[in-house]
Amino acid sequence: NISKDYVVIIDFIGNYEKNFLIPIALSGNYTYNKDNLRRFVNEGSLLLPGASTINFDLISKKKIYESIDQAKFNDLKIIRDSYQELKYKLGKIPNLSDFDKYNSIDPLRIFQNKSLGSYHKFLSKYEKEYSIKFTPLQEKYLEYVSNKFAVGKRIHELLAIKLCIENKNNIITLLKKQLFNEYNIEFKEINYLPIINQLKQEFATGGAKATFQEAIFIDNNLNTHPQLIELLQNNNFKNQLLEVIDFGINRYKQNYSNPYKNTNLCLYQKYTYEDVCRLLNWEVNAVPLNIGGYKFDQRTNTMPVFINHDHDAGHGGKYSHRFIDTSTLICFSKPNRSIDSDEIKRIYNEANNHIQIHLFVRKNKNDTTSKEFYYMGQLHAIDKPINVKLPDNKNSAIQFTYKLETPIKEELFNYITNNI
Known part of the structure; x- marks a missing residue:
C-alpha cells in the first residue's frame, strides 16, 4: 500500500553462522x-x-x-568475492580508490591479510588479466606502505614517503614546510626521530623488526636512499606506491584530520598498540606484552592506558577497571606497586611533571582481526590512591580514579559498557 510511510519487519534469527x-x-x-x-x-x-x-x-x-x-573478514573468499563483484560492475580491474567510491570491501582487509599485504600481491595471485611483476624488494616496499600507513591515521609518514619518491634531499626539512603550509601542522623537532626511524626501519622491535628491514626510504643524511631511487626507475612500481600513498592521504582527510588538542590522535577513532606508540611519537615501538595495560615513555612524557572492557568486566569483580560514568574511571596498577612507587607518584603529580595520560578502550578483546582501541581523550588522576588486595589474596595493587577531560559520547559509552 503506497499510502504507508513505514514498514515493520519481524524476523527470527536461528543458529546461522552468517548472521553478520x-x-x-x-x-x-x-x-x-x-x-x-x-x-x-x-x-x-x-x-x-x-x-x-x-x-x-x-x-x-x-x-x-x-x-x-x-567471522574471518580478512578471509580470502570474502576478499575475492567482493573484488569480483566490483570488477564486474566496473568492467575492468578496479583502482584502489574504486573500492571506496563504490562502497566495496575496505582495501585494508587486503593489506592486512597475512598472505597478501598489498593490492599488487592480491592481483598477482588471483587476477589472470594482471601481468605486472615486481622484485621481492619492491613488493616489500609496497607491503610496508600498504600495511602500516594506507589507513591514513597520520599524514606525516605518507607525505615523507611521497617526498622520497620525488627523489628529494633534506626530507625532514621539506616535510616540516609541507605540513605547515598545506595542513597547518606544526612539526616539532622532538617528533622528528620516530618519523626518521620508520623511514630507516629502526622503529619496529622484537620479532617484527625483520619483516620490513630492507624497505629503507632515507639514508643517514636524510636524503632519499639510493636503493629506492634505483627501484623507482620501474614506473609501474612508482605509480603503485603513489596510488597507495594517495589512498592513505584520502583516508586521513576523511577520518583523521581533526586531532584532539595538540596530539596526532582523533577522539573516538580506533588505534592499535603500534599506532599509539607511533602517534605518541615514541622513539621505537613497544611490544604489547611490555605495555601490560599502561606504559610511561620518558622522552615524550606520555602514558597511554589500555582497557579491555569485556575482558576486565568478567574477571575480578570490583577489582576490574570500570567506568563510574561517562567521564570517571576506576583503574588498578600493575600488581605489587606501592603508593610511594615512582609509577603512582608520577600519575598523581601531574601539576608538576605535566605528564599526558591518554585512554584507549576496546569492547572485545577477542577481535583478532582489528585489535583496535577507541581513543577517549586525556585523563587526570583525582581523589587519592588506595592500596587494595587483589582477589588472589596474594598480591596487592593501587586503585586510583581518573577523570576524562571530555566525557565519552553517550552512544559509544553505552556500546562499550553494554554487557552483551
Missing part, C-alpha cells in the same frame, strides 16, 4: 570492519540516516555478535 550479513545488509556498510558492525547492531537507529529506525532484541543481538566474533 544482517547488519551489513541493513547498514549498507561493506567494509567488513567488525567493530563498526557491532556498533550498528547496538545503535543502528542512531547511525541510520533520516527517520528510519531499527531495533534488535537481546537474543538477536547475541546471535549476531557471536557470528561477527567468529
Whole structure:
C-alpha cells in the first residue's frame, strides 16, 4: 500500500553462522570492519540516516555478535568475492580508490591479510588479466606502505614517503614546510626521530623488526636512499606506491584530520598498540606484552592506558577497571606497586611533571582481526590512591580514579559498557 510511510519487519534469527550479513545488509556498510558492525547492531537507529529506525532484541543481538566474533573478514573468499563483484560492475580491474567510491570491501582487509599485504600481491595471485611483476624488494616496499600507513591515521609518514619518491634531499626539512603550509601542522623537532626511524626501519622491535628491514626510504643524511631511487626507475612500481600513498592521504582527510588538542590522535577513532606508540611519537615501538595495560615513555612524557572492557568486566569483580560514568574511571596498577612507587607518584603529580595520560578502550578483546582501541581523550588522576588486595589474596595493587577531560559520547559509552 503506497499510502504507508513505514514498514515493520519481524524476523527470527536461528543458529546461522552468517548472521553478520544482517547488519551489513541493513547498514549498507561493506567494509567488513567488525567493530563498526557491532556498533550498528547496538545503535543502528542512531547511525541510520533520516527517520528510519531499527531495533534488535537481546537474543538477536547475541546471535549476531557471536557470528561477527567468529567471522574471518580478512578471509580470502570474502576478499575475492567482493573484488569480483566490483570488477564486474566496473568492467575492468578496479583502482584502489574504486573500492571506496563504490562502497566495496575496505582495501585494508587486503593489506592486512597475512598472505597478501598489498593490492599488487592480491592481483598477482588471483587476477589472470594482471601481468605486472615486481622484485621481492619492491613488493616489500609496497607491503610496508600498504600495511602500516594506507589507513591514513597520520599524514606525516605518507607525505615523507611521497617526498622520497620525488627523489628529494633534506626530507625532514621539506616535510616540516609541507605540513605547515598545506595542513597547518606544526612539526616539532622532538617528533622528528620516530618519523626518521620508520623511514630507516629502526622503529619496529622484537620479532617484527625483520619483516620490513630492507624497505629503507632515507639514508643517514636524510636524503632519499639510493636503493629506492634505483627501484623507482620501474614506473609501474612508482605509480603503485603513489596510488597507495594517495589512498592513505584520502583516508586521513576523511577520518583523521581533526586531532584532539595538540596530539596526532582523533577522539573516538580506533588505534592499535603500534599506532599509539607511533602517534605518541615514541622513539621505537613497544611490544604489547611490555605495555601490560599502561606504559610511561620518558622522552615524550606520555602514558597511554589500555582497557579491555569485556575482558576486565568478567574477571575480578570490583577489582576490574570500570567506568563510574561517562567521564570517571576506576583503574588498578600493575600488581605489587606501592603508593610511594615512582609509577603512582608520577600519575598523581601531574601539576608538576605535566605528564599526558591518554585512554584507549576496546569492547572485545577477542577481535583478532582489528585489535583496535577507541581513543577517549586525556585523563587526570583525582581523589587519592588506595592500596587494595587483589582477589588472589596474594598480591596487592593501587586503585586510583581518573577523570576524562571530555566525557565519552553517550552512544559509544553505552556500546562499550553494554554487557552483551
